[in-house]
Amino acid sequence: MKKETKLLLVLFILIAVIRISLAFSVPNFTYESYFHLRQVEQITQTGLPVYTDSLSYGGREHLFLPFFHYFMAFFNLFLPLTVAAKIIPNLLIASIVIIVYLIAKKITNYETASLLSALIAGFLPILFFTNSFTVESLFLPVTFISIYAFINLKETPLTPFKTIRESIIKRKFLFIYIGSFVILTLTSPLTFLLLIGFGIYMLLSLLESKKINKAELEIITFSTFFFLWVQLLFFKNSLLQEGLAFIWQNVPTRTISSYFPHISILQALVLVSIIPFVAGIFVAYHSLFELKNQKAFLLISFVISTTLLAWFRLIRFKQSLAFFGIVLAILFASFYLETDNYFKKTKLFRWRKYLLPVTIILLLVSMVIPAVDVSFQQDTPTKEEVAAFRWIGENALPNSAVFARLEEGHLITYYSNRKNMMDDQFGQINDVNKRFNDLNSLFTTRFQTQALSLAEEYDLQYFVLTPSAKEQYNLSKKFNYAVRKCFEPVYANETQIFLLKCEVKELE
Amino acid sequence: MKPKNKFANKPGISSSFKNRYLLHLIINTKKYLLFLLILIAFLVTAVNFIANKPLLKGGESYYYLYAAEHGFYNSLTALVSLFSERILFLIPPLLSIFSLLILFKLTEKLKLKKEFVFFFVLFFILTPTFLFSFTAFSAYSLFFLLVMVGFWLLFHHQEKIRIFSLIPFTIATFVDSFSTFLLLSLQLIYLLTKRSKKPQTKDNFLSLSAGLTFFLLIFNKFVFDIPILIGPFHPQKIFPDLISDLGGLSGISIFMLILAVIGLAVTWKKKEFYTAYLLLPVIIVAYLFNTQTIFYLSILVVFFATVGFLKLFERRWSLVLLKKLTFFLLLLGIVFSTLTYVERMSEYLPLDADQEALTWIKENTPKDAKVLSYPENAYFIKYFSDRAPFSQFYSNNDGGSGGTNLDLNRKIFSSVYIQELFPLLEENGISIIYINQDMKDTLPKEQGFLFLLKNEKFKLIHSYHGSEVWAFKKE
Numbered sequence: 001m002k003k004e005t006k007l008l009l010v011l012f013i014l015i016a017v018i019r020i021s022l023a024f025s026v027p028n029f030t031y032e033s034y035f036h037l038r039q040v041e042q043i044t045q046t047g048l049p050v051y052t053d054s055l056s057y058g059g060r061e062h063l064f065l066p067f068f069h070y071f072m073a074f075f076n077l078f079l080p081l082t083v084a085a086k087i088i089p090n091l092l093i094a095s096i097v098i099i100v101y102l103i104a105k106k107i108t109n110y111e112t113a114s115l116l117s118a119l120i121a122g123f124l125p126i127l128f129f130t131n132s133f134t135v136e137s138l139f140l141p142v143t144f145i146s147i148y149a150f151i152n153l154k155e156t157p158l159t160p161f162k163t164i165r166e167s168i169i170k171r172k173f174l175f176i177y178i179g180s181f182v183i184l185t186l187t188s189p190l191t192f193l194l195l196i197g198f199g200i201y202m203l204l205s206l207l208e209s210k211k212i213n214k215a216e217l218e219i220i221t222f223s224t225f226f227f228l229w230v231q232l233l234f235f236k237n238s239l240l241q242e243g244l245a246f247i248w249q250n251v252p253t254r255t256i257s258s259y260f261p262h263i264s265i266l267q268a269l270v271l272v273s274i275i276p277f278v279a280g281i282f283v284a285y286h287s288l289f290e291l292k293n294q295k296a297f298l299l300i301s302f303v304i305s306t307t308l309l310a311w312f313r314l315i316r317f318k319q320s321l322a323f324f325g326i327v328l329a330i331l332f333a334s335f336y337l338e339t340d341n342y343f344k345k346t347k348l349f350r351w352r353k354y355l356l357p358v359t360i361i362l363l364l365v366s367m368v369i370p371a372v373d374v375s376f377q378q379d380t381p382t383k384e385e386v387a388a389f390r391w392i393g394e395n396a397l398p399n400s401a402v403f404a405r406l407e408e409g410h411l412i413t414y415y416s417n418r419k420n421m422m423d424d425q426f427g428q429i430n431d432v433n434k435r436f437n438d439l440n441s442l443f444t445t446r447f448q449t450q451a452l453s454l455a456e457e458y459d460l461q462y463f464v465l466t467p468s469a470k471e472q473y474n475l476s477k478k479f480n481y482a483v484r485k486c487f488e489p490v491y492a493n494e495t496q497i498f499l500l501k502c503e504v505k506e507l508e
Numbered sequence: 509m510k511p512k513n514k515f516a517n518k519p520g521i522s523s524s525f526k527n528r529y530l531l532h533l534i535i536n537t538k539k540y541l542l543f544l545l546i547l548i549a550f551l552v553t554a555v556n557f558i559a560n561k562p563l564l565k566g567g568e569s570y571y572y573l574y575a576a577e578h579g580f581y582n583s584l585t586a587l588v589s590l591f592s593e594r595i596l597f598l599i600p601p602l603l604s605i606f607s608l609l610i611l612f613k614l615t616e617k618l619k620l621k622k623e624f625v626f627f628f629v630l631f632f633i634l635t636p637t638f639l640f641s642f643t644a645f646s647a648y649s650l651f652f653l654l655v656m657v658g659f660w661l662l663f664h665h666q667e668k669i670r671i672f673s674l675i676p677f678t679i680a681t682f683v684d685s686f687s688t689f690l691l692l693s694l695q696l697i698y699l700l701t702k703r704s705k706k707p708q709t710k711d712n713f714l715s716l717s718a719g720l721t722f723f724l725l726i727f728n729k730f731v732f733d734i735p736i737l738i739g740p741f742h743p744q745k746i747f748p749d750l751i752s753d754l755g756g757l758s759g760i761s762i763f764m765l766i767l768a769v770i771g772l773a774v775t776w777k778k779k780e781f782y783t784a785y786l787l788l789p790v791i792i793v794a795y796l797f798n799t800q801t802i803f804y805l806s807i808l809v810v811f812f813a814t815v816g817f818l819k820l821f822e823r824r825w826s827l828v829l830l831k832k833l834t835f836f837l838l839l840l841g842i843v844f845s846t847l848t849y850v851e852r853m854s855e856y857l858p859l860d861a862d863q864e865a866l867t868w869i870k871e872n873t874p875k876d877a878k879v880l881s882y883p884e885n886a887y888f889i890k891y892f893s894d895r896a897p898f899s900q901f902y903s904n905n906d907g908g909s910g911g912t913n914l915d916l917n918r919k920i921f922s923s924v925y926i927q928e929l930f931p932l933l934e935e936n937g938i939s940i941i942y943i944n945q946d947m948k949d950t951l952p953k954e955q956g957f958l959f960l961l962k963n964e965k966f967k968l969i970h971s972y973h974g975s976e977v978w979a980f981k982k983e
Contacts, residue, residue, distance in 0.1 A: 174827060214826045221770075221820065222834045228762060229841045232753060236848055240755040243748045434954075 004111040008101050008118060015122040016094035022375040023086040023130040027383050032424055033085070033133035034410035036069060041081055043073035055413040056423055057435075058401055058459060063238050063427055065230075067186035068135045089137030090130055096326060097122045099144040104333035106151050107295045113333040113340070116359060120276050120329035123367040126321045128374040139188045140322060142180050146194065149177035151298065153215045174219075181223055185230045190319060193305055195224055201301035210297075238428055247314055250426040252436035255406075268321060273367045279335035280328030287334070296334060302327050381411060385466045388495035392416035392462060395490075400461040403442060405469045412464075421458050443473040448481040452504045463487060463498040537626045538612050545608055545633050548850070549601035549642045555854045556643070562863050563597035565856045566644040566757065567741030568800075570887035571902070573645070577891075582734075583654070583682045584647050601642045603653055608633075610656045617663040628814040634846040636752035636759050637806035643853065647738050648803035651687045654680035655694065662698075662717070670713055677717060681724040685736045686794055688725040690787070690804065695721055697783045739800030739902050742884045749799035752849050757856070758802055760809050761845035763838060768809045771816025784811060858888045862944055865975035866892035872970070873940055880933070881942040883917055889942060898938055921957050929960055933980050941966070945974035 029037065039049045049066050053059070075084040100121040104114035121127075127140075152173040184191045198220045205212050232239070238246050269277055284303060287296035303324060310320035336359065343352040381389075385408075392402060393416040401419035402412045409423025422439050426432050438454050442463075445451055454460075465478060479487065482498055491497035533540055556563050564570070573596070575582075576589040591599060608629065615625045632638055641649040654676040661673035677695075681688040695718040702711060728734040742757055752759035775781045788808055794801045817838070825831035858866075862885070869879065870893045879895045886900030899917035916936065923929035943958075951958050960966075961978060970977040 171827075174830075178830075218825055218827050218830050218834075222830045222837070224766065225763065225834055225837045225841060228766070229837055229844065232762070232841070232844060232848075236753075239753055240848075240852070243745070243754045 004115060007115055008098060011118055011122060012094055012097050015097055016091055019090035019094055019130050020087055022372065023090055026131045026378060026380060028131065028380045028386055029085065030129060030132045030378055030380055031407040031410060034414040035423065035425060036133050037081060037085060038410070038414045039069040040072045040076055043069050044076045055419050056425060057429055058419045061428055062425060063235055065186050065188060065234055067183055068138045071138060085133040089133055092137045092141050093127050094122065095141050096144060099141060099148055100326060100329055103144065103148050103151065104330050107330065108333045108337045110333065110337050112356060113336040116336055116363070117329050117333040119363060120332055120367065121326055123371045124325045124329065125270065125273060125367065125370040125374045126318065126325045128371040129378055130375045131378050131380055135188050136319060136322065139184065139190060140326065142183050142187065143194060144326060146177055146180035146184060149173045149180060150219065151295065153177065153213070153219060177219060181226065185227050189231060190315060191227055193309060193315065193323060195227060196305040196309065197302040200304050201298045204297050204301060241428060250429060250432055252426065252433050254436060270370060273370065275363055275366055276325065276328040276332050280331045283331040283334045299327050299330055384494050385468065386411070386415060388464065388466065388491055388493065388497060389415035391491055392418060392497065396462055401459050402462040402464060403460045404464040405466065405472065406439060408464065408466065421460060443469065446480045448483065448486065449504055451481045452502055455500055456503060461500050463500065465496045467494050534623050534626045537622065537629065541629050541633060542608060545605060548633065548639065549604060552639065552642050552850060552853055553597065553601065559854060561854060561860050562858050564643060564645065566640070567884055567887040568739065569645040570891040571741060574887065574891040583679050584645055584650050588645065600644055603649060604638070604642055607649070607653045607656065610653065610660055614656055614660050617660065624814060624818060627817055628810060631764060631810045631813055631842070634842055635764065635806050635810055636849040637802050639846070639849060640758040646803060647683045648687065651680050651683045652803065655691055674717060674720065677721060678724065681721060681728055682734065684738045685725060685729050685734055688721060688728065692718060692721045692725060693787065737794065737798045737800065740798055741800070741887060741902055744799045746796065746799065749802055753845055760806050761842055763841040763845060764809060764813045767813035767816040770820060771812035774819045775815055784808060857946065861973035861975040862888055863892055864972045865942065865970060865977055868970045869893040869895060869940060869942065869977055877940045878937050879940045879942050880920065880938045882947055883914060885942065885944065898936060921951065923960065924956055926960055926963055930965065934982055939980055941978040941980060943976045943978065948974065
C-alpha cells in the first residue's frame with residue numbers, strides 16, 4: 001500500500017472515530033433528525049415511509065424523496081436505529097475525506113496537497129453537526145462522488161468493446177456517475193445545485209472559448225432530464241398547488257429569514273474556516289482570470305452556483321455553506337501546489353521544508369477547535385426533555401394532540417406518538433402562517449379565552465413547556481394563562497406538562 | 509445477416525433514425541397522429557361528459573358564447589352563432605382536427621423533413637395549450653387555422669386558387685391587432701424570402717395580400733375598434749401560465765421548454781431560422797403583457813423544441829447508452845406532463861355546480877341584479893345567469909354592461925369589517941353574491957369576506973354542491 005493511501009486511511013479512521021465519539025457524547029439528535037428517524041423506523045416496520053401522516057399537524061400528507069430513509073432502514077435491520085443513526089451518517093461524512101482527496105489529486109496530481117485538502121474536508125466545522133441525522137449526510141458524499149466521476153468522464157473510450165467485462169471496466173466512471181446521480185436525484189431536490197453548477201461551467205467554458213467535452217455535454221443533458229422527471233413524479237401535487245413558491249418549501253414568512261438568511265461573511269468564515277476560505281478565493285480568482293484552467297472551472301462553477309442560490313434564498317444557509325466548504329477544501333490543493341511551486345522557484349526555497357508542517361499546524365489550530373465546538377453547541381433536546389415526551393407516549397390519552405415549540409414537533413410524533421400542532425415540515429400546509437402565529441400566541445398570550453379557543457381550534461389536550469421553550473419565549477415558570485382549574489399539571493419536572501380541562505362556550 | 513430495413517432509404521428522412529418502429533411511425537405520421545389527436549379529444553370530452561360537467565371550459569369560451577347570443581360578431585362569434593347549442597362542444601375538437609390536416613398539407617408544400625413534421629406535430633398535440641383548445645373556444649387557435657388555410661391556398665400553383673387565400677387572411681384580421689400584425693409579418697417574411705431566392709420574380713399577388721392585411725390592420729382598429737390583444741380571461745401569472753407543470757390553465761411542459769432552449773442554442777445565428785428569431789421577441793413581449801398569447805408562444809416553443817430534439821438525437825453521441833436513456837426519459841417526461849394536465853382538465857371551470865347555481869340565478873333573481881364574484885367567473889355569470897357581473901378581466905366590445913372594477917372587487921373580497929364592506933356593496937348596487945368552491949378554497953375562512961357573510965344582511969338563497977348564491981339586503 002502506498003504511503004499516501006495509508007495516510008489517507010488513517011485520516012479517514014481518525015475523523016470517523018472523532019465524529020462517532022462526539023456523536024455518542026451528545027445524548028440526543030438535533031430536532032429535525034426525529035422526522036427522519038420516524039420515517040426510517042416506519043420503513044423498517046412496514047416497508048413504506050409515512051407519506052400519509054396522521055400525527056404531524058394533526059394529519060397531513062408528506063412529500064419527500066425516500067432514498068436516504070430506505071438506505072438507513074437497511075442498516076436498521078441489524079443495528080438499533082439510535083446506534084445506526086449515529087454511526088452511519090458520521091461514516092458517510094467522514095468518507096468525504098477520501099472523495100476530496102481523489103478529486104484534489106485529479107486536479108493537482110500532487111499527493112501532499114490532496115492530503116491537506118482531505119484534512120480540511122475532515123475538520124470542516126460546518127460538517128461537524130455530528131448528531132444531525134439528515135439527508136445531507138448521504139447527499140454530500142454522493143454529490144462529490146458524482147463530481148469525481150464527471151471529471152473522469154473524459155477518459156471514457158469511444159471505441160466498441162470486445163466483452164461486457166471490458167465495457168464495464170472502461171466505462172466505470174460513466175456507471176459510477178449514473179449510479180450516484182440516480183441516488184442523488186432520489187435523495188434530495190438539492191441536486192439541482194449540481195445542475196446549476198454544470199450550467200455555469202458550460203457558460204464559463206463558452207466564454208473562455210474552451211471546447212466542452214462531448215461526453216460531458218451528454219451527461220449534463222441526461223442528468224437535467226432525469227432530475228426533472230423524478231422531481232415531477234414526486235412533487236407533482238406540490239408544484240401544482242404551490243407553483244414556484246414550492247422552492248421556498250412553504251416556510252412561514254416570519255421564519256423564512258432563519259431558513260434562508262443572507263450570508264454573513266463572518267459566520268461563513270467561522271463555519272468553513274479562514275484558511276480554506278482565503279485560499280479558495282485566491283484559487284478561484286487565479287484560475288478564472290489568469291490560469292483559465294478548465295478543471296478548476298467546474299469546481300468554481302459550483303462555488304458560484306452555491307453562492308448565487310444562497311444569495312437568492314433558494315437553498316438553506318447551512319446546506320450552501322457545507323457544499324461551499326468542501327469545494328474550498330478541494331481548491332486548497334491548487335493553492336498549496338502553487339505556494340509550493342513559488343517556494344521552489346524563489347529565494348524562499350530554503351524555507352520550503354517548513355511549509356508543510358506550518359500548514360498542518362495552522363489548519364489544525366484553526367479548524368479542530370471550532371469543529372469540536374460546533375459539535376458541542378448543537379441544538380438538541382436534553383435528556384430530561386426527551387423523558388417528558390416519552391412520558392406523554394406512555395401516559396397521555398390516545399389520539400390526543402400535544403402543544404409544544406415548533407422545533408419540538410417531531411419529538412411529539414416520534415417519542416410521544418401523538419398529534420402535534422406544528423413541525424418544520426411545512427410543505428403543502430395551507431394555513432402555515434396562521435398556524436405559526438397561533439403557535440406563538442399560545443406561548444405569549446396572557447388571555448385564557450384566546451388560549452382556550454386556539455386549543456379548541458387545533459384540538460389540543462396537552463401543553464408542554466420545556467426549558468428551551470421558557471428560554472425562547474422568555475417565560476419564567478409556566479404559561480401566562482395556565483391556572484390550575486383549567487390547566488392541570490400532570491408532569492412537573494424541569495419540563496412541565498399540562499392537561500387541558502376547560503373549554504370556551506357561549507353564554508346561554 | 510441482418511434483415512434489411514425497408515424504410516432505410518426513404519426520401520426526406522434522416523439516416524440517424526434507424527429504429528424501425530420509429531421509422532414506421534414517421535412514415536405514417538398522418539395516420540398515427542390524427543388517431544392520437546382524436547383519441548385525446550375523445551377522452552377529454554368523455555371524462556367531462558361522464559362526470560356531467562359542462563363540455564366547454566374556460567372563460568374565453570363563455571365570453572364568445574355570450575357575445576354570439578347578443579349579436580356581437582368577430583370571426584369566432586360568427587362561427588359560434590352558426591351552430592346549435594347542443595353541438596357547440598364539437599367545434600373546438602373539430603377545429604383542432606382540421607388544423608392538423610391543414611398543417612400536414614402545408615408541411616408537404618414546404619417540403620419539410622418527415623421526422624421534423626412528425627415530432628413537431630406530436631409535441632404540438634401533447635402541449636397543454638393545444639389540449640386546452642380541444643375543450644375551449646380560442647380566438648387564437650381559430651386564427652392559427654385561418655392563417656394555415658390562407659398560406660396553403662397561397663402556395664397553390666394555380667393562380668385562380670391562390671386568390672381564395674384572401675378570404676381566410678381577411679377573416680383572420682378580425683381577431684385582434686396583434687394577430688393581424690403577426691400575419692402581416694409572416695406575409696412579408698415570405699415575400700422577402702421569395703425575392704431573396706429569385707430577385708427577378710415579382711409576386712404582385714403576394715404584395716397585394718400583404719398590402720390588404722396592412723390596410724385591414726389600420727381599418728379594423730379605427731373603424732371596428734378591434735382590441736390590440738384579446739383577454740385575459742383569467743388571473744395572469746407569468747410562470748404558471750407558461751409552464752403547465754406549475755399549475756397554469758394551459759402552457760407548455762417544462763421538458764418542452766428546455767428542449768426549446770437547446771434548440772435555440774444549437775441553431776443560434778443560423779440563417780434558415782431568422783424568421784423564428786424575429787418573431788420570438790415580439791411574441792415574448794406580447795406574452796409578458798398578456799398571457800393569453802400563450803398559444804402563439806407555444807407554437808414557437810414547440811418549433812424550437814423540435815429543432816432541439818432532432819439536433820440532440822441526430823448528432824453522434826459518444827455515450828450511446830446515455831442517448832437511449834435520454835431519449836426515453838424525454839418522451840416519458842413529455843407524456844407524463846401531458847397526462848398530468850389531462851387529469852386536471854376536468855377540474856377546470858365551469859363545473860356542473862357552477863352551471864346549476866348560475867342557472868338558478870337566471871330563473872330566480874331580478875333581471876337587473878348585479879352579481880359579485882371573482883372576475884374570472886364573470887363570463888359564466890353572463891352566459892348561464894344572463895346577469896351583469898360586477899367585475900371582469902376583459903370586456904372589450906362584448907355588449908355586456910359589467911365594467912372591469914378589478915380594484916374595487918379586490919377591495920371587497922379583502923374587507924375585514926362590515927363598516928368597510930357594506931358601503932362598497934351598496935354604492936356599487938350589488939345584490940347577489942356568487943361563491944363557488946374555488947373561491948371558498950382561496951378566501952380566508954376565519955376572518956374576511958367569508959366570515960362577514962355570517963352577518964344578518966346576507967342571506968344564503970341557494971346552494972348546490974359547494975356553489976352558493978347569497979343575497980345582500982340593502983338599507
